[in-house]
Amino acid sequence: MATENQNPKREENYAIKALNLTKKFEALIAVDNISFNISKGEIVGILGPNGAGKTTTIRLLTGIFKLEGKASIEIFNEDITKNLSRYKINFGIVPEVSNAFSDFTVWQNLKFSGGVYGFPKEKIEKRSKELLEQFGLIEKIHSKTKALSKGLKQRLNFCLALLHEPSILILDEPTSGLDPISVKLMRDRILQLKKEGKTILITTHDMQEAQTICDRILIMNRGKIIADESPDTIRERFKSTSTIRFKISGILSNDQKASLMDTFESIKKIKEYYSISSYDVLKDISTLFNYSKAKNVEISDFKVEETSLEEVFIHLIKEDSSSMGGLEK
Template structure:
């Protein structure tokens, strides 16, 4: 696609006899959040490592818009990538501003630009008033936000975030979400890995699910929900207990006392005929409620429910 800022094709990484990533391909557009999901050990962090240049792929290629790649111009490539790693990566005894200045110096930015960018990213993550404080005195959420600021200091086109809310409280998570939504609105392209399905549902425009090192599904949330046998559930509260014969022949019903649960591919299309059939059989309905499938339902269907070490 012409508007892609990043294109990864056929990524593969092998450690000894273990294939960590096999033929993973994905793309990213400006102003888009791509959720990268998978069970523990599925290959998410290895994929992120290959995209940001920390891990050398055994096969495959990552290219940025303009044809820039690690092999063609490593320095130019890395200047356009920002990484927020899974583990906190800060100098705990240096003030927050000095952490940022060090990042800027490593990217070869001019001192005046470093000072301006440090002020901008500290304001973005809400840490302006803590600029002179050491991260050792910060909460976990504040450290995560400073990590994001460090990854943004050189103004990259693409930001990779590897489980950036691990171990933080709900207030800090929401602050991080606000930061990322502001970056998306500014046209930044984000790849976001997480184990929290509700985060992906809130943030991601498209989702790639990896299992055993391979892509098992890719698309918008609506496209992923379409893979489920039924995407919505109708709960029907009955007025009294009907005779079982009255429910015979109606497919997909699960009865618990005076309640029926039925999974429907399309609630708007399928609920009416079902309720009409119940009325024709003399089954009186007292109340209705509905719920839709979640991203977790899709994830578990594709990757299974077994525990992963």
């Protein structure tokens, strides 16, 4: 059979292709020559501590900061850096700092934004109402934006970002500091938007969020990308550190204690819980229950905790920070 055309360009079905992004603020290199791709329909998270360079990356990507040097950005295989209006059409942006007018009502903000895109009045009204319904904001339609709670304001920011039906959403810490109900609503909406085929780039410092909604995670620290993998792959690399946690009923005799320490070198006790770092969970569980039987020790409250992405994240950040650039390419 004839092989497919192997021109690598054909394989590139990227929504975003960013090359050599760099941003300096005087002596500080906030974004340090990073490159990444985002495929169509993917949700990619940029995860990093405060000051890592996430917002600066977004500002470079969305045309707020000028590209310098060798930097380039392609959106759907088109170099749009010379045509700033193309950003506006492709991107729906929920920025770190809202650009809604606080003295406007919810409705006035939507009408104003729709006007900026040049939409006819009926279209703006229809689309705005749909969005307000989806985001549970319809009762607030005539409320002043400044009177909205943080969670409701963020819902409005989503509506404003989605008004022109952009194919790419850029969300800068969209759930940061929100109440749990708004967080849940935002995450559900983000997953729904992915289902509808949107490409989504989201920054967060919340590992749980990255783990639950992202297909891929770029971990950023000190302006660099130090990992670019799926949440599962990142966790897999650190699987060795699953933790077995349990309690023991009653007080251990010296013999029972000594035997436990001999059996599990890594065992630790924090308050009433014992914990074992495990490289092989099944084997260690079996050893633990053999010990329990042989030494007549009753085990309770037993649980196995998989390495969370949070632990991996902290580990990677520590490793990178202590290497002082040792991971640089």
